Amino acid sequence: MDAEPSPAATGVRGRITSASLRPSERRVALCLLADYPAAALSTAGELARTARVSTQTVIRFVRALGFASFADLQDALREELRAGLGPLSKLRSRSIGETADLAGFARVIGDRAIHGFERIPATGIEAAVDLLTDQRGQLLTVGGRFSTVLARHLATNLQALRAGVRLLDDPPGASLPDVVDLGARDVVVVFDVQRYQPAMSRLAATAAGKQASVLVITDEPGSPAADHAAVRLAVDVAAPSALDTLAGGLLLVEYLVARVLDRLGESAQQRLQVWESARSADFS
Template sequence: MTDAGVAESIRRGMADCSPAERKVARVLLSAYPSAGFETVARLAERAGVSGPTVLRFVHRLGYRGFPDFQEALRHDLDERSASPLRILASRPPADGEPQGLRDRAAAITTGTIQRTFDDVSTHDLERCVELISQASGSVVIAGGRYSNLLGRVLALHLEQLRPRVRMLSDQPSARAAMVEDLGRRDVMVLFDYRRYEEQTLRLARHARARHTAVVLFTDTFLSPIASEADVVLASETAAPSPFDALTPALALIETVVAGCFERLGDAAVDRMARADRAAADLGLY
């Protein structure tokens, strides 16, 4: 198995599955993680397939059997809720000679970014660019305690390329009004990483109810929003500190911005030029 969480492994594995096995995957993801703790017979019934199909699916993912799959699921649940202190406590001791901070950080960071790009879905990346660049309504962006910082980076770039890019307001009445205005012409971009936040999940469900496309940036353990999202872009979290890495997520954001710039073409260049003229007129920079 890879370093990905169980949910992300299921999502990645769907492309290689038979139609019947994909039914099992969809049931597991739509009711993750509880569906994974049901019996083989119950899971097969929910998916409308046979028991052997469920077993073939977990074997295809690389597990020896269903008990092995459920054991991995229990471990995954611990990882999904891990705090920085728990991550630090679970980190194995370094072998051999102590490595300097620069070399250690470089090895971990480059590896984390490389695995992120190796595993990200080309289809999801291109679909994300398409949804954001072609939305005829608004692109509304929101995140959580820390991930809101990532959302602001994306918003600051996108607002230079296209109109109607907005961070979801922190002010309750303004936030409610912005969410109420969502419709099928809009796109909601959400950032949600482990120790996932219920308020962000509620935003996704509200957006789906209003037929708004949902783009999710998350980690490889997969936010519960993944089952509500049209697009999921997952990044690895390994870092030299006890805190989850933001660098791989930033690399994905910069890739999406590059894709939107290419997709929008002359319209983006014209908007940037107009913004520069307005800034000069106002003495902003």
């Protein structure tokens, strides 16, 4: 028997190139390579539907690459991603180049954000709005080191539209009572983009374990926190720079806030009036 190739030595792309595949398995390979690696980071069934083959064909494809299971293939893909996620690893491959002027830079980011939004199913957006407007319990937002700005922006806006909204700015510390007191009617919105933080996954797991509804806003291939989510929305964070962008995430937050305002209608408008009256002394 031929020696099994090492994932670290060849990578999944290398395995696909060297593997002997049946025609139906090549369809899976082409599907994966066309949207690499995101196509294989959901479920085997989803990859099968996209490639228009059976789930069993996907399993045969995985084994033809030398992996024991679909989960092992996903682990190898995630390891490839982790190996090249940091800003230093992107310095050579990402340069603003011809997008050095502000308008060009914004155009590239805007186009990528729109492309990412087009992949979000309408059912996902509606489910997210349902959670954000459910006022039977508390709504808590939390983000990682990079994405906490999105959690804060969502909380700040929603506090003016509905009651019971708080930012978890220190889940293991000052915000721990909010985590401990989570219940089945509460909603937790978790923001976590590369590099994914284990603390976000642990928090999502804790919230789900307490029967709270978890909404995860992430990027591709997706935060491990999404494993515990009732609803998952993904945005594009790539930018023509060594540093990723939160522009797409910010646009998504703004859109969700606008949808919440529309959904809550008069009750949100009345709260806004009270909110503005209370703050009127702070403005000239």
